[in-house]
Amino acid sequence: MAALLEVSGLNAYYGKSHILQGVDFHVDEGEIVSLLGRNGVGRSTTIKAIMGDVPPVGSIKFKGREIAGLKPHQIARLGLGYVPENRDIFPSLTVRQNLLFGQKSARQTGRWAMSDMFAIFPRLEERADTPAGVLSGGEQQMLTMCRTLMGDPDLVMIDEPTEGLAPMMVELVGKMLGEIAERGISILLVEQKLTIALKISRRLYVMGHGHIVFEGTPTEFAANTRVREEWLEV
Numbered sequence: 001m002a003a004l005l006e007v008s009g010l011n012a013y014y015g016k017s018h019i020l021q022g023v024d025f026h027v028d029e030g031e032i033v034s035l036l037g038r039n040g041v042g043r044s045t046t047i048k049a050i051m052g053d054v055p056p057v058g059s060i061k062f063k064g065r066e067i068a069g070l071k072p073h074q075i076a077r078l079g080l081g082y083v084p085e086n087r088d089i090f091p092s093l094t095v096r097q098n099l100l101f102g103q104k105s106a107r108q109t110g111r112w113a114m115s116d117m118f119a120i121f122p123r124l125e126e127r128a129d130t131p132a133g134v135l136s137g138g139e140q141q142m143l144t145m146c147r148t149l150m151g152d153p154d155l156v157m158i159d160e161p162t163e164g165l166a167p168m169m170v171e172l173v174g175k176m177l178g179e180i181a182e183r184g185i186s187i188l189l190v191e192q193k194l195t196i197a198l199k200i201s202r203r204l205y206v207m208g209h210g211h212i213v214f215e216g217t218p219t220e221f222a223a224n225t226r227v228r229e230e231w232l233e234v
Contacts, residue, residue: 003061004029004155004186005050005080010058012042012049019045021210022058027155032177032187034197037207037231043190044085046207047157051075051082063154077104081153085160085190087140089147091133095124098132098143102150110152111183117146120179121172138169145176155186162193174200194232198222206231 003026012020019042027033035043049056052072060068067075076082090098099114118125121142127135132143141161148156161177162170174196180187181200191197197204198218206214206221208231214224221227 002029003027004031004063005188006059006061007046007050008059008061010046010049010056010060012045012054012056014045014054019210020049023207023211025205025212025215027186027188029154030181030184030186031203032181032189032201034189034191034201034204035207036191036194036197036204039192041207042210043207044159047082047159047188047190050157051080076151076153079152079154081148081151081156083145083148083156083158083161085163087137087144089132089135089140089143092131094129095132095135095143096128098147099124099150102147104151111185112149112152114150117149120176121146138165138172141165141169141173142176145173149180153185155188156180157188157190159190160192161189162191162196170196 005027007023007025010020010023023046035046037043045054048054050060052070052075056068058068059066062078062080067078090101099117123139124142124146132140135143145158145161161173165173177187177200189197201218203215203217204221205212206227213231214227
């Protein structure tokens with residue numbers, strides 16, 4: 001299977017702090033891959049570097065094309081979606097307007113339409129003409145994911161989608177991830193909840209101190225007590 005996203009020798013810095021120290025991994029077409037690790041090890045920075053929000057040093061290939069050094073909007077237009085952890089909505093615009101902003105063009109016809117978003121999350125349809133700023137945290141998370149999908153990405157990177165959500169919302173987000181996967185869209189997931197990552201991922205990477213310390217299937221991860229104890233358990 002062809003690698004859709006291939007990251008090699010990725011380094012990134014915040015000032016003089018060397019955050020990413022030679023990160024290597026890949027995501028294949030139609031594959032769900034989770035990036036696990038404790039807070040502060042560089043998982044979110046990895047996604048930001050891929051998206052161009054943090055200057056990357058190294059190679060980042062998407063669909064065989066080198067994208068390191070491109071601007072975020074250029075990368076998005078190539079088919080790489082990004083759902084940030086901070087639920088970056090437009091608070092004064094309605095839910096419907098936020099979703100329309102996700103489209104690459106008004107004439108776009110892709111795998112997702114607004115009706116799909118409303119079918120998966122009926123609550124968004126109920127609040128379609130409500131300013132996004134008054135939505136609950138869970139509803140804003142749903143909106144952010146749906147807005148990204150409206151751009152019809154081939155791979156979507158999602159940073160901590162269940163952080164701070166009530167159990168019912170966590171379940172809805174899990175359902176959404178499954179729906180994305182069923183449509184053949186690749187996912188790179190940064191997630192603290194192992195249950196979700198283990199349930200939906202084909203492969204897992206564990207990150208520690210700015211580099212990858214484990215790669216394997218959920219079964220291999222479950223059997224590797226040392227990795228879990230050293231790099232994940234508090």
